[in-house]
Structures are given as structure tokens and as C-alpha cells.
Amino acid sequence: MYRSLLGHQNIDFSGVLGLNLRYRLFSDSCSALQALCNFNSTHPLVLAILEWLVLLGRRGRKVTFCWVPAHVGVDGNERADALAKAVVSNSRPPARHHPVPAVDLRPYIDATVRSCWQDRWDAVGANKLRDIRQRLGLWSYSGLSRRWETALVRLRIGHTLLTHGFLMERAHPPYCDDCLVPLTVRHLIVKCPSLGDLRRRHLSEYRKGDGSYSLSQVLGEEACSVGGNTLSYVEEAGLLQKL
Structure with missing residues (x-):
């Protein structure tokens, strides 16, 4: 130094x-x-x-x-x-x-490795986690329960028991009972019309001008930590125990 x-x-x-x-x-x-x-x-x-x-x-x-x-x-x-x-x-x-x-040399090596890592992450195609986190870095602790931390990780990577449990059971992929479309984290959190009222009540601050919701914001650090509204939405929708 x-x-x-x-x-x-x-x-x-x-x-x-x-x-x-x-x-x-x-x-x-x-x-x-x-x-x-x-x-x-x-x-x-x-x-x-x-x-x-x-x-x-x-x-x-x-x-x-x-x-x-x-x-x-x-x-x-x-x-x-x-x-x-x-x-x-x-x-x-x-x-x-x-x-x-x-x-x-350590700071230079660290910066170089992180830059290469970011370049590789930018080059990744369709990826559920990259849709939420474009810039690499550590996630902060939400300050809430361990159950919520576990569920949050699963939501962010797009693989939950509710949406991907069929893989372990060798069953067919689940569909939304109301919309008859494949059940995904994106559909449950920001798309399904059946949860529209809950979404407007809890996640209105993340609603865009066209009426849609930003998944990267809803599952971002601010919304998912103390004072955020994502946990209350997931709990009232009855999803927390199923993730």
C-alpha cells in the first residue's frame, strides 16, 4: 500500500x-x-x-x-x-x-478477477438469477427469519419446492390452476392475475408505468429486508411454507 x-x-x-x-x-x-x-x-x-x-x-x-x-x-x-x-x-x-x-498485488489481482467474473456474468444468456442481479456482489442479510432467508434464496435462483419439486418426484411440471400456464417464480411474484389484489396492496411501490412489476426490485435487497413488503406479500399469498 x-x-x-x-x-x-x-x-x-x-x-x-x-x-x-x-x-x-x-x-x-x-x-x-x-x-x-x-x-x-x-x-x-x-x-x-x-x-x-x-x-x-x-x-x-x-x-x-x-x-x-x-x-x-x-x-x-x-x-x-x-x-x-x-x-x-x-x-x-x-x-x-x-x-x-x-x-x-492483491488489490490488483482481486479487481482483475472480479472484472473477468463480471464479464462472464454479463455474457450469460437467459438466467433467472441474472434477471434479478446484474452486478456481482455479496447479498446483504435481510435481518429477518432464517426461514425467509432460505425461501428468498430459492426465489432468486428461480428454483423452489413449489415450482421444481416435480423433478424429485419424477412428475409433470406444475401449472397455475387459475391461468393454466407453467408455474414459475416470476408468474407467482409478478404475473398471476389471481394475486393481483395482494400485489397492489403490498408491492405497489414496485409497479411500473405500464402496470407490470419489476421482479428485480421485488426480490431485491431493499424490498426483502426489514421494512420491505415482499415477505408480507409471500406470507399472505400462502407461499412461504411451499417454497
Whole structure:
């Protein structure tokens, strides 16, 4: 996490072996400066800078670190940034390359894996869960009962005992008694006209302009948590025990 700042500080140390005996180094990163106080650190850049400090001390040089709070709104900020960039981009020989610790690579690897995972999820065709959750991420806990949490997972993946129990019984797929169409989670939650009154009473805030309902909202985190109305709809429809 300190690689950018400590790397620049390491570059600066290569020019401290001049005629002056005292040097002062300013930084707005308190965490990076605190890292230099840890003599038991295993971070390669911290160790490299500490080695420089020992070498400079033996040659009679004294380096003082000074923490400058984040300079938002402080006069001279742009000028200081320009000077810092000029120092980094000057014509001096490049600093030694140090191995990157695994902990510094983890955020990059994590972001790359998540990006690839999201790309694969975006490329998925017809999928019940993807219709509800387009962006990958952790689901939050609803704060309600364990029974509801279990039922909610089944509703979101589109596989419940009521709609898919026939697979274990080797029976025929169930149909809605009123509509004579295949019984699915989408039909039960947002389509079946027989449940229209219940739907309008409990889920009216998720009703779209054309009178239809958004399944992704009805089974989303807000509607299914404490204060949401999806559980009350499912309970009054007599579905909770059948999922």
C-alpha cells in the first residue's frame, strides 16, 4: 500500500549523499511515515529506505521526516505538485527495482478477477438469477427469519419446492390452476392475475408505468429486508411454507 510513496522516497535518497549534512523530507502520508518507524517490517521498500537511513547516518548525514497534512485548500499546492513531478521525472538514473510484495498485488489481482467474473456474468444468456442481479456482489442479510432467508434464496435462483419439486418426484411440471400456464417464480411474484389484489396492496411501490412489476426490485435487497413488503406479500399469498 505504500509502494508509490515509498518508491519516490527511495529515489530521493540516492541524491542525499551530497555536501549537505542535514536533510528534511516532507510527506502527506502519515501511514507511510509510520511504516518507517517499524524496524520489524518485512516490506521490501521499507527495509530499503531503512538501509539508506543507516548508511546516511554512518556518513554523518541526518534525515528528518516531516508530516504535512493533506494539502487540500492550502496555497501553493499546485506549485508543490509541479515541483514534485519535476523531481520524479528528471534525468537522474532510475532507482533500483525492488520486488513487489504479494500484499501490494492483491488489490490488483482481486479487481482483475472480479472484472473477468463480471464479464462472464454479463455474457450469460437467459438466467433467472441474472434477471434479478446484474452486478456481482455479496447479498446483504435481510435481518429477518432464517426461514425467509432460505425461501428468498430459492426465489432468486428461480428454483423452489413449489415450482421444481416435480423433478424429485419424477412428475409433470406444475401449472397455475387459475391461468393454466407453467408455474414459475416470476408468474407467482409478478404475473398471476389471481394475486393481483395482494400485489397492489403490498408491492405497489414496485409497479411500473405500464402496470407490470419489476421482479428485480421485488426480490431485491431493499424490498426483502426489514421494512420491505415482499415477505408480507409471500406470507399472505400462502407461499412461504411451499417454497
